[in-house]
Amino acid sequence: MKTLQIVFIALMTIFTLNAEATEYHVSVNGNDNNKGTAAEPFKTISAAAKIARAGDIITVHDGIYRERVNPIYGGANHLNRIVYQAAPGEKVTIKGSEIITNWKKEKGSVWKVVIPNSFFKAYNPYSDVLMGDWFNKKGMDHHTGEVFINGKSLYEKSNLNDVIESKPYEEALDQEASTHTWYSEVDANNTTIYANFQKFNPNKELVEINARESCFYPDQPGINYITVRGFTMNQAATQWSAPTAEQVGLIGTHWSKGWIIENNIVSNSKSVGITLGKDRSTGHNVWMYNPKKGGATHYNEVVFKALQIGWSKEIIGSHIVRNNVIFDCEQAGIVGSLGGIFSEISNNHIYDIWTKRIFRGAEIAGLKFHAPIDMLIKNNQIHNTGRGIWLDWMTQGTRVTGNLIYDNTTDDIHVEVNHGPYLVDNNIFLSELAIRDWSQGGAYAHNLIAGKIEVRHSTGRNTAYFLPHSTKVAGVSEIYCGDNRFFNNIFIKDENGEESEQEKENQSYGLHGYKIAKYANISSGNSYLNGAKPQEGETNFVEKTNLKPTIKITKKDHHVFLEMDLDPSIFNVSTSIITTELLGATFISEAVFENPDGTPYVLDTDFLGNERDKNKPSPGPFENLKKGLTLYNVGK
Incomplete structure (x- = not known):
């Protein structure tokens, strides 16, 4: 009886909160002294953020809002959250920048503008130097500020002479763009910016500069159950997000719980697009x-x-980040140190990350997570990001499934100093280095791996592992590599791929590089094509040394296709449905491969959602392979 009373009270509380919910409206034509109704909207999103409570909705109408939204209050639970949304069918843009006019010709194609420091109020990005743990400035100071012309960011230089010369930056992926440059000087009263706009007259174009460190980020941690939906957000002066620092993104959750970030377009962050990171009290760039x-x-x-x-x-994590487009960020698309636990990262398109390459560091990737405990990374398309996915420290209970990852210059997925269990299944890895494995206790099933695998052990670092589905530390251990499971994968050596004597020790096509691992792997049902090789002692596999299949990404009508000519008749190998029972438990963490709710894994669908043959599933990500050259619709 007492239980029924508790349930009744909880339901009545939810209904009461919903009944009292208010929808606030924001319009560029409004006034912050208004009531926030549809007839009398606020002018800024920040005005609504100061008064919205659990259950309320903030609907923002068409226009550009140059402000940093600092949510003061959060929701009560998943059913009573605070929703920030763009009005359906309307384009709403939040910018961390301001328009700058009145440029004066300095020399040649170089222009100059002098801005009073008071313009920036409490934060001047042109005196804020980019810094932090694991950051490499590559010989010059960089600032969180940025200069944009017609939405494209210029390249920072360390002095005026370099701006005048504006030689192409040899490491930049876009050489022509790297000749558009800027440099700033800040004194007690003014900020002076010099910019080489090349053929453009800045007074006849849209020129903007970063003026705020974020577009949407709460000052305080613990602002829970927020939804941010349908916005375009760009041009923020974000600081380097080290795992040992407070991670401030263009949009970020700041050590909170239960956010939903969905259907947004996020771009032009100096460092990171979306952060699910830690707070400052646990350390800030302590190294x-x-x-x-x-x-x-x-x-x-x-x-x-x-x-x-x-x-x-x-109190932390359980976020959902889905259906976002993230690009033109110089550190990462999404990061999270400790704060992303139990979260879902799904259906995001992340590309053009770290394209300028004027600085570098150990936190650069499309997705970079520390402690992604029980995290689901699903159906994302990640390309041209330097590194695709980086799971660094304490990856346990994590599943990486159905992702399309290609055209990355570093690697597609890097698993570093983890003890598992983690599952990597039904993915397409197409870059030259597909997997960088500096961990142990992983399972790889039904992947298409058309690149090398790098194996490394005994890194000299002791890292934590946890009780299953928990943040409670069970122990710490060094990494010795191995203890992996490889089932029903397709390994392909690139047609032009070569293995030098130097690379053979730690990089290889296929699994034979695991001979250096201390712990044995389990492998079965794999296929090795065009020179990719099985691991020593492997018995149940297919090897077609001279088969050179076509593997190519093509784009048409806003869709992405994988062009492939794998004949299903070559896969004369014994396979079975991958289950928790088959995968077993890891050696170090002694935890089984299972879903976060403790239910068993059953990998009975493929990359496209098709049902797998229960008796003999096909190797690789596609169950219904077609004979001859076939286009598989793998993304948008």
Whole structure:
């Protein structure tokens, strides 16, 4: 009886909150002294953010809003959240920049503008130097500020002479774009910006500069259950997001729980597009300020400080980031250190990350997560990001499934110092280096792997593992590599791929590089084509040394196709449906491969959602392989 009373009270509370919910409206033609109704809308999103409570909706109408939204309040739970949404069918843009006019000719194609420091109020991106743990400035100071012409960012230089010369930057992916440059000087009163616009007259074009460190980010942690939906957000002066620092993104959750970030277009962040990261109280660039200790030691200390303040599923994470388009960010599309636990990252299109390459560091990727415990990374398209997915430290209970990853210059997926279990299934990896494995305890099933695998062990770092589906530390261990499962994958050596004597020790096409691993792998049902090789002792596999299949990405009518000519008749190998029972438990963490709710894995559908043959599923990501050259619709 008492249980029924509790349920009744909870339901009545939900109904009461919903009944009192208010929809606030925002319009560029409104006034912040208005009531926020459809007839009398606010002018800024920030005005609505100051008063919205659990259950309320903030609907923003067509226009450009140059502000940083700082949510003051959060929702109560998943059913009573605060929703920030673009009005259906209307284009709503939030910018971290301001328009700059009145440029004066300096020399040749170089122009100059002098801006009073008061213009920037409390934060001047042109005096804020980009810095942080694991950041490499490559010989010059970089600032969080940026200059844009017609939406395209210019390349920062360290002095005026370099701006005048504006030689192409040799590492930039777009050489012509790298001749459009800028440099700034800040004194006690003014900020002076010099920019080489080449053929453009800045007074006849749209020129903008970064003026805010974010577009949507709460000052305080613990602002829970927020939905951000349908916006275009761009041009923010974001600082480098190290895993040992507060991670401030163009949009970020700031150590909160239960956000939904969906259907947004996020671009032109100096560093990161979306952050699900940690707070400042557990450390902020601690290695930079105390280099006597190693970075790994510092990060372990950060983890334990987070545990001391309550890092757990009850108060952190469980976010959903889906259906977003993220591009033109110089560090990462999405990052999260500790704060992304139990989250879903799905159906996002992430591309053109780290294309300028004027700085570098150990946090650059399309997706970069530390401690993605029980995280689902599903159906994302990631390309031209340097590195596709980077799962770094404490990857446990994580599933990476149905992702299309290609045209990355570093690798498609890097798993670093993890003990597992984690599952990588039904993915398409097409870059020259497909998998960089510096971990143990992973399972790889039904993937198409058309690139090398790098194997590394004994990194000298002891990292934590946890009780299943928890942040409670069970122990720490070094990495010795291996203890992986490889079932029903297709490995293909690139037609032009070569293995030098130097590379043979740690990079190879197929699994034979795992001979250096301390722990044995389990492998079965795999296919090796065009010179890719099985691991030593593998018995149940197909090897077609001289088969050179076509594997190519093509685009047509806003769709992405995989062009492939694999004849299904070649796969004369014994396979079975991949299940939790088959995968077993990892050696170090002693945890089984299973869903976050404890139910078993059953991999009975393919990349496209087709049902697999229960008796003999096809190797690779597609169940219904067609004979001859075939186009598979794999994305938008």
